[in-house]
Amino acid sequence: MKQYLAPAYQSRLWDAIKNLENGSQAEAVVVFRARSGDYASVPLLWGLAAAWLAFTLIMYAPVYFENWLVYYAPLAMFALAYGVGSLPAVKRCSVSRSTRDKRVEIMARAIFQKGGIQHTRDKTGFLVYCSLLERRVFLLPDRGLELAIPLAVWQELQSEFDRIFAERQPEQCLLKALEKAAAAFARYLPVRAGDINELPDRLDIDL
Template structure:
């Protein structure tokens, strides 16, 4: 069921992107990733704190413990803390928002360059990058698209895309935002005759 749901969403996503490209000169690429960084340092920190708390309790508790427990309990606590820290919501809460935003922007810009989104003839490529763990969406337009739309329109578009994670059903909200962007791009970058689709909608970019 999960695979079927994912495939259905992917199909609807391609249809939404294709509709934008049919009605405008914009070349939209949507990339969705589970996370922008592994944040292993956060998991290590959780493990170290858990091991330290465990060892402190064993050393200062009024009860007497076997020697093996004093050695093994902190190791076990470290593993538990490390695993718990990998729960997405706890990882996200353990990291400053500035770091989350910076990592999302870095990956988005890397995807933009490596994916060749800047190579369209009219410079109208637009990357929409969704990072699930960080719950952030970063939109990166090429200069042709950026200059065609007024700054306030880009601000509205960015705010709408960022609201994807503000409620339930982020996939549905993403599709909704894409549908709302369609007339906006059509207004400022209407289609021209013999316009080619220069970027694949399902581009795979390895970093």
């Protein structure tokens, strides 16, 4: 998360957003979140599974265990596995792709609504929501922007943003994806006289 919030990167990100908005009628907002869901059940399930395995081993192994070990070993294994299950990478691997995608979409739509992105004059708001734990970028255009851009172009842009977290430097790939979006928007929805910036480039929304 730190590299996305570093002042130097934020400056480059704002420049990319300004370039997009100066060349088209789109009003872009980029939001970063550490995660879209807490997935609290994941570490709990890891802990319970580890405690059960430890207790089963102690009960059925052909070895004598001291009473204190019978009591404390499952607790220790629960704590250890709970900690492992709390790691972002472990949570991501322990939750199905469909569940993660659903959480990301729900959070993106909530931010879109609460941030007022739908209130632009010509319905040209554009949210780029980056959820880091899920390693997912969700694009959410308002109606006016969505209708102005051909479906094939939207699909191409979505594929470009989908590849961001597959790269070694996702933060740099995000800037490149925004450049491609800027070119597409400038082609199909060019800027017009009197166009103003109606939305903040970055939203801090408490959900």
